[in-house]
Amino acid sequence: MTDTRTLSITVNGTQYTREIETRRTLADFLRLDLKLTGTHLGCEHGVCGACTVRVEGQAVRSCLMLAVQANGKSVATVEGLARDGNLSPLQNQFWEHHGLQCGFCTPGVLMTMEEFLEENPNPTEADVRDALSGNICRCTGYQSIVDAVLATAAQARGE
Amino acid sequence: MEMRSFGQSIKRKEDPAFLTGKGRYVDDIELPNMAHAAFVRSPLAHARIKSIDTSFARQIKGVIDVITYHELPESLRQRRLPLVVPVESLTNPRLPFTLARDEVCYVGEPIAIVVAENRYIAEDAVAQVMVDLEPLDVIADCRDGLKKGAPLAHVGASSNVAATMHSVSGDTDAAFAKAAHVFKENIYLHRGGAFFMECRGAIAHYDTFQDNLLVYVSSQGVHRLKRSFLELFDMQDSKLRIVTPDVGGGFGPKGSYYVEYGAVAAASMRVGRPVKWIEDRRENFVATHQERDQYWDVEIAVDDDAKILGVRGTLTHDNGAYTPWGIVLPWISVATVPGPYVIPAYNMTLVSVLTNKVPTTPVRGAGRPQAVFVMERLMDRVAREFDLDPAEVRRRNFIKPEQMPYNVGVIFRDGRPVVYDSGDYPACQQTALDAVDYEAFETRRKAALAEGRYIGIGIGNAVEATGLGPYEGVTVRIGTNGNITAYTGATPQGQAHKTTLAQVVADHFGVSIDDVTIETGDTSTISFGIGTFASRTAVNAGSSAHMAAKAVSIKVREIAAQLLEVEPDDIELRDGLARVKGASNRSKTLRELAVYSLGKPGFSLAEGMAPGLENTAYFTPSQSSYANGTCLAEVEVDIETGRVRITRLVMSHDCGRVINPMVVNGQVIGGVAHGVGNALFERMVHDDQAQPLSTNFGEYLLPLAADVPRVEIHHQETPSPYNPLGVKGAGEGGTIPTIAAIVNAVADALRPLGVHIAEAPLSPQRIIELIEEAKARSAA
Numbered sequence: 001m002t003d004t005r006t007l008s009i010t011v012n013g014t015q016y017t018r019e020i021e022t023r024r025t026l027a028d029f030l031r032l033d034l035k036l037t038g039t040h041l042g043c044e045h046g047v048c049g050a051c052t053v054r055v056e057g058q059a060v061r062s063c064l065m066l067a068v069q070a071n072g073k074s075v076a077t078v079e080g081l082a083r084d085g086n087l088s089p090l091q092n093q094f095w096e097h098h099g100l101q102c103g104f105c106t107p108g109v110l111m112t113m114e115e116f117l118e119e120n121p122n123p124t125e126a127d128v129r130d131a132l133s134g135n136i137c138r139c140t141g142y143q144s145i146v147d148a149v150l151a152t153a154a155q156a157r158g159e
Numbered sequence: 160m161e162m163r164s165f166g167q168s169i170k171r172k173e174d175p176a177f178l179t180g181k182g183r184y185v186d187d188i189e190l191p192n193m194a195h196a197a198f199v200r201s202p203l204a205h206a207r208i209k210s211i212d213t214s215f216a217r218q219i220k221g222v223i224d225v226i227t228y229h230e231l232p233e234s235l236r237q238r239r240l241p242l243v244v245p246v247e248s249l250t251n252p253r254l255p256f257t258l259a260r261d262e263v264c265y266v267g268e269p270i271a272i273v274v275a276e277n278r279y280i281a282e283d284a285v286a287q288v289m290v291d292l293e294p295l296d297v298i299a300d301c302r303d304g305l306k307k308g309a310p311l312a313h314v315g316a317s318s319n320v321a322a323t324m325h326s327v328s329g330d331t332d333a334a335f336a337k338a339a340h341v342f343k344e345n346i347y348l349h350r351g352g353a354f355f356m357e358c359r360g361a362i363a364h365y366d367t368f369q370d371n372l373l374v375y376v377s378s379q380g381v382h383r384l385k386r387s388f389l390e391l392f393d394m395q396d397s398k399l400r401i402v403t404p405d406v407g408g409g410f411g412p413k414g415s416y417y418v419e420y421g422a423v424a425a426a427s428m429r430v431g432r433p434v435k436w437i438e439d440r441r442e443n444f445v446a447t448h449q450e451r452d453q454y455w456d457v458e459i460a461v462d463d464d465a466k467i468l469g470v471r472g473t474l475t476h477d478n479g480a481y482t483p484w485g486i487v488l489p490w491i492s493v494a495t496v497p498g499p500y501v502i503p504a505y506n507m508t509l510v511s512v513l514t515n516k517v518p519t520t521p522v523r524g525a526g527r528p529q530a531v532f533v534m535e536r537l538m539d540r541v542a543r544e545f546d547l548d549p550a551e552v553r554r555r556n557f558i559k560p561e562q563m564p565y566n567v568g569v570i571f572r573d574g575r576p577v578v579y580d581s582g583d584y585p586a587c588q589q590t591a592l593d594a595v596d597y598e599a600f601e602t603r604r605k606a607a608l609a610e611g612r613y614i615g616i617g618i619g620n621a622v623e624a625t626g627l628g629p630y631e632g633v634t635v636r637i638g639t640n641g642n643i644t645a646y647t648g649a650t651p652q653g654q655a656h657k658t659t660l661a662q663v664v665a666d667h668f669g670v671s672i673d674d675v676t677i678e679t680g681d682t683s684t685i686s687f688g689i690g691t692f693a694s695r696t697a698v699n700a701g702s703s704a705h706m707a708a709k710a711v712s713i714k715v716r717e718i719a720a721q722l723l724e725v726e727p728d729d730i731e732l733r734d735g736l737a738r739v740k741g742a743s744n745r746s747k748t749l750r751e752l753a754v755y756s757l758g759k760p761g762f763s764l765a766e767g768m769a770p771g772l773e774n775t776a777y778f779t780p781s782q783s784s785y786a787n788g789t790c791l792a793e794v795e796v797d798i799e800t801g802r803v804r805i806t807r808l809v810m811s812h813d814c815g816r817v818i819n820p821m822v823v824n825g826q827v828i829g830g831v832a833h834g835v836g837n838a839l840f841e842r843m844v845h846d847d848q849a850q851p852l853s854t855n856f857g858e859y860l861l862p863l864a865a866d867v868p869r870v871e872i873h874h875q876e877t878p879s880p881y882n883p884l885g886v887k888g889a890g891e892g893g894t895i896p897t898i899a900a901i902v903n904a905v906a907d908a909l910r911p912l913g914v915h916i917a918e919a920p921l922s923p924q925r926i927i928e929l930i931e932e933a934k935a936r937s938a939a
Contacts, residue, residue, distance in 0.1 A: 021279070023279065024279075031186075031187075035189075036180070037180070037183075037184075037186075037187035038179070038180015038181065038182070039180070040184070040356075040357070040407070041186070042356045042357070042358075042407075042440070043440040043855070043856055044439055044440055045440065045855050045856070045857075047855065047856035047857060048356060048440075048856060050356055077180065078178075078179065078180035079179065079180040081178075081179065082178075082179050087175065087178060087179070091178040091179070094174070094178055095170055095171070095174045095175070095178060096170065098170075098171070098821050098822070098824075098825045100174060100177055100178070101408075101653030101654070101655070101825060101829065102355070102356065102357070102405075102406060102407045102408045102652055102653030103173070103174075103176075103177030103178075103182045103405065103407070103653070104182070104184065104355075104356040104357045104407025104408060105356045105407075106177055106178060107180055110178070125869075126865075128864075129864040129865045130864075130865055132863075132864035132865075133863040133864050133865045135864075136356065136856065136861050136863065137356070137864075138353075138354060138355055138356055138408050138410070138829075138832075138833070138861065139408055139653045139825075139829045140825060140828065140829050140832075141828035141829045141830075141831055141832030141867050141870060141893075142832065142863075142864040142867050143828050143867070143869055143870060144825060144828070145864070146864065
């Protein structure tokens with residue numbers, strides 16, 4: 001179990017090189033090696049979506065991906081969303097609309113919805129609910145998340 | 160007191176950290192030299208432990224220790240877990256050892272703990288611990304446990320009955336004897352678990368130099384966990400500190416003390432290093448407390464006007480293998496059945512049965528959703544038998560506002576009579592009915608049926624005991640830098656205590672909530688606490704925050720008055736200043752006053768005045784305050800696939816005065832989603848050997864964004880007379896009536912097919928079965 005590889009990866013714009021065990025998941029690499037604990041583990045079998053990060057722009061389950069699979073790739077996590085201390089538009093709308101309670105699923109929801117909004121600038125409520133169905137939230141009942149996402153889209157359209 | 164923050168939808172103080180990945184949950188804590196633990200758990204529901212061989216596991220590089228019952232400290236080998244809530248009717252209490260000694264009683268019961276350099280190695284080693292088990296007979300179904308000659312869930316027990324209790328009011332025999340009509344229902348209700356997104360977890364740090372123990376744990380209340388630790392470990396009060404950081408959801412089961420916590424602490428003591436254990440989701444499915452099966456055999460007696468004369472019956476409750484919470488859960492169920500209705504005679508017997516499954520303890524709603532389901536099913540049955548509108552049957556039986564306070568006649572689990580304090584139940588229902596244009600529903604139904612669509616509407620009315628005592632405490636202190644901080648044992652899991660309690664405190668000092676810091680969940684900051692569950696924090700901690708802040712603000716005025724040479728009544732507090740009314744240039748800052756309050760050269764405190772701008776208050780409510788709500792659900796059922804679509808959901812809700820409407824709406828909507836799960840999706844499946852079969856989110860379905868409808872909320876505000884803020888709890892009100900409303904709506908939709916439904920949850924398969932059964936009945 002001591003098979004190791006050298007991993008070179010860019011996370012939130014910073015380049016890292018680390019020697020890691022091949023069986024290390026991307027989620028554990030981010031949390032344990034890089035101390036980026038904003039990415040959370042909710043089920044470790046790819047259903048709940050709490051661990052969602054973006055690899056080369058694509059939202060993926062970091063619990064189901066080995067860190068070595070991200071070698072040479074660019075990864076974005078929740079820690080990279082706010083710039084210069086300012087919340088992103090989506091983060092701000094989550095704050096405005098009470099889109100989170102315990103906050104545990106929130107990083108994965110944000111990363112999923114960031115990708116969704118880039119691809120769908122003009123979504124309906126049904127579109128948002130469909131896209132959100134890969135993320136489980138036990139607190140909010142989703143309604144406030146949906147409202148936050150729709151408000152972000154409207155804001156981006158200048159409405 | 161000038162109201163500024165109270166009642167406002169202020170954005171939460173908690174959110175910026177959570178939104179940027181800076182939340183601090185237990186798994187985010189890293190201590191120097193920390194080791195990692197994983198548990199060896201029973202693969203069988205009932206077995207005798209013949210032997211455990213840890214030698215292979217110990218040989219794995221990176222394994223530090225493997226601990227079984229025999230390696231535990233002596234006190235843990237002597238003592239089983241403490242019973243948190245003993246009551247007389249609990250005649251057969253059962254509690255586990257920290258690690259199983261010679262018998263395992265459910266799948267998932269911990270047998271050994273492996274400590275290793277990291278979690279990966281710990282899990283490798285778990286697979287190498289060889290446990291030789293001799294299978295024993297299993298009680299998988301609580302009804303089987305009551306049969307004559309049934310095997311026993313615990314070796315050596317005299318019976319599988321943990322408790323029998325009667326909840327009685329009035330003379331049911333007489334009521335039923337004279338009744339014009341009696342209707343019976345046999346109801347099966349299953350609720351699953353909490354399934355918070357953050358699994359359980361704990362870090363124990365035993366400091367060998369100072370001989371003290373610090374435990375970080377994802378919990379709903381640190382002080383009660385400390386009590387259990389103190390009872391289990393031979394340790395002085397001063398040597399033990401429990402801290403709960405950010406918590407990723409609780410919903411009840413994180414309020415329990417679990418055997419894993421003591422095992423992690425014992426491991427830290429043995430290896431002399433901090434030890435972290437984070438539950439994975441499979442463990443969560445088998446080892447975190449759940450709710451489960453209840454079988455209700457009930458009957459209702461009514462007169463010719465469909466007015467209730469009496470309700471009686473039996474609740475058979477699947478308790479699981481151990482009784483850490485005694486009979487709290489089924490007791491709440493039987494005390495909640497009467498709900499908003501006048502029931503002159505009531506007699507419900509609860510039988511709590513030991514089974515070989517993980518223990519049941521409260522999950523959001525705590526047995527109330529089942530109770531509401533039972534009563535609302537009976538109401539619909541009466542309506543159907545009389546061919547009356549279900550809303551009208553309820554209307555005829557409501558407790559009227561002028562009957563408040565209303566003594567239901569039964570005893571609640573706090574030992575006090577159930578006395579509703581306030582509320583307008585008829586108006587609450589009417590608000591919901593008006594919102595959906597209820598009168599026009601029959602027209603809508605006819606139009607839908609003409610198109611071959613089956614739509615239905617269902618009502619759920621609930622009254623909920625909230626603000627359960629005995630107390631919660633808050634210390635308010637103004638530091639010598641002028642900062643206002645409040646400390647409480649209430650322990651949030653997403654409910655926004657750091658915002659709402661700050662709203663209560665801020666108003667007393669005329670400051671914004673940004674100027675108030677709320678510290679929760681640390682036994683070192685306040686002596687006593689209970690925790691956050693039972694929709695109790697706004698009532699208990701909110702009132703304590705109000706009382707403590709008020710006392711400190713009075714003291715601020717007194718000291719300022721002394722310095723500014725005016726009367727305390729002449730001082731007003733605004734924006735961090737104590738100033739003379741009408742003379743805003745004559746003022747002292749809170750910072751200056753905090754320094755004066757400790758005494759300084761040239762200034763002495765008034766005689767008898769204690770030092771410091773600090774006060775601790777423990778609000779002790781005289782009884783629960785009773786929130787109420789009406790859930791109205793409209794559904795469309797696809798009779799080919801069994802799929803239920805919730806087309807409309809209205810929640811008319813009264814939780815007294817509201818501290819932060821945005822937060823309360825969030826609680827209610829989230830609660831509704833939990834009810835949707837319980838009504839249509841969530842089922843924890845076991846086979847006949849009590850082996851759990853639904854142990855991941857592919858097999859156990861939680862409601863998703865596309866499943867939960869938009870919730871329309873209508874607030875009523877009937878203040879509670881029993882606390883200074885007039886608040887009632889809001890954490891569970893969304894869940895409690897929703898299951899009944901949805902299932903009643905499905906039953907209503909399928910009524911033209913002759914379908915009768917007295918169960919939840921309803922899967923598509925089950926709906927098809929029910930339709931087929933009805934067809935077969937009508938064919939016969």
